[in-house]
Amino acid sequence: GLPARVRIHEVGPRDGLQNEPRTVPTEVKAEFIRRLADAGLTTIEATSFVHPKWVPQLADAEQLFPLVAEVPADLPVLVPNERGLDRALALGARRVAVFASATESFAKANLNRTADEALAMFEPVVTRAKDTGAHVRGYVSMCFGDPWEGAVPLEQVVRVCRALVDMGCDELSLGDTIGVATPGHVTALLTALNEAGVATARLGVHFHDTYGQALANTLAALRHGVTTVDASAGGLGGCPYAKSATGNLATEDLVWMLHGLGIDTGVDLGRLTATSVWMASRLGRPSPSRTVRALSHQ
Numbered sequence: 001g002l003p004a005r006v007r008i009h010e011v012g013p014r015d016g017l018q019n020e021p022r023t024v025p026t027e028v029k030a031e032f033i034r035r036l037a038d039a040g041l042t043t044i045e046a047t048s049f050v051h052p053k054w055v056p057q058l059a060d061a062e063q064l065f066p067l068v069a070e071v072p073a074d075l076p077v078l079v080p081n082e083r084g085l086d087r088a089l090a091l092g093a094r095r096v097a098v099f100a101s102a103t104e105s106f107a108k109a110n111l112n113r114t115a116d117e118a119l120a121m122f123e124p125v126v127t128r129a130k131d132t133g134a135h136v137r138g139y140v141s142m143c144f145g146d147p148w149e150g151a152v153p154l155e156q157v158v159r160v161c162r163a164l165v166d167m168g169c170d171e172l173s174l175g176d177t178i179g180v181a182t183p184g185h186v187t188a189l190l191t192a193l194n195e196a197g198v199a200t201a202r203l204g205v206h207f208h209d210t211y212g213q214a215l216a217n218t219l220a221a222l223r224h225g226v227t228t229v230d231a232s233a234g235g236l237g238g239c240p241y242a243k244s245a246t247g248n249l250a251t252e253d254l255v256w257m258l259h260g261l262g263i264d265t266g267v268d269l270g271r272l273t274a275t276s277v278w279m280a281s282r283l284g285r286p287s288p289s290r291t292v293r294a295l296s297h298q
């Protein structure tokens with residue numbers, strides 16, 4: 001069966017904008033987040049407290065976060081290390097996310113660490129965040145394939161997921177960073193995680209749409225019992241440290257499918273589409289989302 005309701009974890013302001021060549025003004029980012037909340041999204045990943053040289057597009061996290069603090073939504077932020085956590089907690093962040101890698105190549109490219117060194121870096125972050133009562137998400141990138149290493153063995157993904165759960169992460173997000181997964185692979189990974197003692201209730205999915213498989217993969221995950229799905233308004237995004245990563249699954253495409261299946265999301269698709277059209281005009285190019293294009297004559 002399928003769930004009655006899905007919680008959409010909107011990543012547009014973070015995963016979407018982190019890769020934009022054109023610098024988006026802080027006030028435009030704040031307006032984007034306000035409009036997303038207005039469209040009914042209740043979890044909106046706002047920004048990252050990472051090194052500003054690594055992700056210049058999000059270097060304004062200190063200026064942005066206070067502008068959106070009153071927005072009626074949960075606003076998780078990415079924190080790679082204790083320095084990032086300190087910055088986020090100083091501004092009152094209540095939800096943080098660490099981001100691990102299932103492969104060595106991406107751990108090096110994204111975090112300048114081996115996969116295990118990265119996990120060691122997250123340990124005090126998760127412990128301290130939990131001590132303050134914050135909610136902690138653990139991303140795992142390259143869960144299906146890696147641009148340098150090819151197919152990623154299930155055991156390698158399971159090992160990193162177990163480590164994050166053992167550390168105290170409340171929720172995991174399984175990342176198909178370069179969008180190569182297909183539905184059977186998704187089901188196999190979810191099953192392997194269950195067999196390793198990681199409950200489906202703890203798992204979210206994070207698909208990029210490089211090969212047009214994101215919705216099919218999402219449906220496979222829903223059939224397995226997953227109810228948290230990451231998506232990016234207008235299909236914005238990519239990852240600056242993963243060559244060939246294209247945009248995330250577009251939130252509008254996800255909402256079209258879910259509402260068609262009779263699954264509740266709380267999202268107003270008209271308002272959301274209008275937001276993505278507005279953002280596309282700010283970025284100077286049309287949204288790649290099929291649903292945005294179909295609904296907006298863009």
Ligand code: HMG
Nearest residue numbers: 049050051054080083084110111112139141142175177239
């Ligand atoms: P490093 O160069 O190894 O840093 O980078 P370090 O620990 O050696 O520190 C060097 C200097 O950076 C120090 O300053 C630190 O204070 C400073 P110095 O003493 O030399 O003056 N520093 C910081 N400054 C501000 N904020 C911080 C911070 N940390 C250190 N948080 C580091 C290591 C982790 C910092 C770096 O690699 C980094 O920032 N990486 C972030 C990369 C990133 O954000 N990638 C995109 C997000 S992941 C993603 O998109 C995938 C996802 O969507 C899921 C999927 O699709 O798979 C989540």
Ligand code: MG
Nearest residue numbers: 015177238239
């Ligand atoms: Mg991503």
